[in-house]
Amino acid sequence: MAPKLEKPATDLVWPPKFPSPKVEVTAAEDWWILAAMNSRSDPWDLIVYNFQTRDCNEVNWCLHHLLGCRRTTQNGRNYEFGTPCTQKQYLYIPNPAWQPPSSADDDAWELVRSVLNTATVKGLYASVGEFGLSISPHDFSRICDLINTKRIAVRFDRHHPHAAEYVSASDTIILSELTRTAINRSMIVHEAVHASFDDRRSQGVYARVIQEECFCYIVQMLYLQKVLGGTWPSH
Ligand SMILES: [Zn+2]
Numbered sequence: 001m002a003p004k005l006e007k008p009a010t011d012l013v014w015p016p017k018f019p020s021p022k023v024e025v026t027a028a029e030d031w032w033i034l035a036a037m038n039s040r041s042d043p044w045d046l047i048v049y050n051f052q053t054r055d056c057n058e059v060n061w062c063l064h065h066l067l068g069c070r071r072t073t074q075n076g077r078n079y080e081f082g083t084p085c086t087q088k089q090y091l092y093i094p095n096p097a098w099q100p101p102s103s104a105d106d107d108a109w110e111l112v113r114s115v116l117n118t119a120t121v122k123g124l125y126a127s128v129g130e131f132g133l134s135i136s137p138h139d140f141s142r143i144c145d146l147i148n149t150k151r152i153a154v155r156f157d158r159h160h161p162h163a164a165e166y167v168s169a170s171d172t173i174i175l176s177e178l179t180r181t182a183i184n185r186s187m188i189v190h191e192a193v194h195a196s197f198d199d200r201r202s203q204g205v206y207a208r209v210i211q212e213e214c215f216c217y218i219v220q221m222l223y224l225q226k227v228l229g230g231t232w233p234s235h
Contacts (some may be wrong), residue, residue, distance in 0.1 A: 001075065001076040001077055002072070002076060003057075003060040003064070003072055003076070003077055003078050003079055004056075004057045004060060004077075005057060005061040005064055006051075006055065006057035006058050006060075006061055007058070007061050007156040008051070008052070008053050008055075008058045008061060008062065009053075009055075009058070009146070010052065010053070010149060010150060011148075011149040012051060012062070012149075012150075013035045013052065013149070013151055014050075014051075014055070014062075014066055014153075015092055015218065016023055016050060016092050016094075017048055017151065017171070020049075020092045020093055020094055020095060021092070021093045022090045022091070022092055022093075023090065023091055023092075023093055024088060024089065024090055025067075025073070025081040025082075025089045025090065025091055026081055026082050026089070027080075027081060027082025027083065028082075028116075030080060031043035031046060032045060034046055034091070034093075035136070035153065037197050038093050039096065044100065045094065045099075045100050045115055046082045046091065046093070046094070046103070047059055047100075048100040049092065049093075049098065049100065050062070050091050050092055051066075052150060053227075054080065054101045056078065056176050056216040058115055060078055060079050060080075063078075063079035063080075064079060066067055067079075067081070067085070067087070067089045067090070067091075068085045068086030068087040068089065069081065069085055070084040070085050070086065071083060071084055071085060071204065077095045080219050091137075096131055101153075101155070101158070102180060104156040104178070105153075105154065107156065107158050107178055108154045108155060108156040108173075108175045108178060109147070109150070109154035110115045111154075111175065112154045112175070112192075113144075113147055113148060114141065115180075115188045115189065116140065116144050116147060116188065116189070117144050117148070120223065120226050120227060121140050121144075121189060121192070121223065122137050122140050122141055122144070123137055123225060124137065124189075124219060124222060124226075125137060126215070126218055126219050126222055128189055128215055128218065130216075131207070131208075131211040131214070131215055132195075133207055133211060133212070133215045134195055135141075135193055135215075139196045139200075140192065140196070140200065142196070143192050143195050143196050143199065146171075146195070151171065152171050152172070152173060152195055153170070153171060153172040153173070154172065154173045154174075154175065155172055155173075155174050155175070155177075156175055156176075156178065157173075157174050157176055158176055158177075159176070160174050160175075160176040160179065161176075161182075162174075162176065162187075163175070163176055163177050163184060163187045164176070164184070164187040164188055164190070164191045165191060166191040166192075166194040166195045166198065168194075168198040168201075171195075171198070173188070173191050173195065174194075175188070182224060182228055183224075184225065185222050185223075186220045186221075186227075187220065189219060189220055190217065190219065190220040193215065193216040193219045194212065194216055194219075197212050226229075
């Protein structure tokens with residue numbers, strides 16, 4: 001039996017987004033050995049860190065196309081490290097604090113994705129000449145793309161002090177609630193605008209913090225006005 005291969009449904013980031021030690025792997029290692037060598041009890045931590053999937057067929061696709069694996073396990077269902085292979089094989093080791101996304105993180109990602117990938121959001125345009133700031137459908141499409149491909153991560157943390165927050169140091173949107181109220185959705189839009197300015201900062205475009213914050217609220221309110229049809233929320 002040959003391994004089943006499936007291209008990952010989400011375009012993966014390879015190598016993983018943040019610099020991490022790269023190790024060469026050979027027939028002497030497998031996922032369990034690598035996990036034990038790096039003080040991880042679950043080999044899936046390393047698989048998810050490298051390939052951002054828990055789907056076995058997608059893992060096989062990654063091993064085949066990214067690592068050049070051709071050697072298969074005894075039952076023939078999966079690839080493993082070592083010869084025959086098409087190249088030297090390397091994997092990345094997450095730092096000890098890194099944790100794989102939980103199912104709640106996945107739910108948060110789905111929520112953010114479903115809120116932003118809408119005609120309402122992608123049709124938002126705002127510009128404040130006084131601040132020299134603007135956001136366009138093009139900017140929202142770019143943020144959607146970064147979220148859809150998980151270059152911007154989404155995490156759920158019920159103890160987080162804000163309903164939503166974009167953290168530029170880790171390119172992550174954190175949600176503390178997973179409800180789809182108009183207010184919560186508007187906060188996701190607010191954070192997406194922060195994410196857009198952060199993205200533009202990496203291209204040398206800067207906004208003053210207070211002006212960026214005001215602008216995010218303006219866009220958030222524009223969004224609310226659109227989804228509530230002009231009826232302002234009562235609280
Ligand atoms: Zn803000």
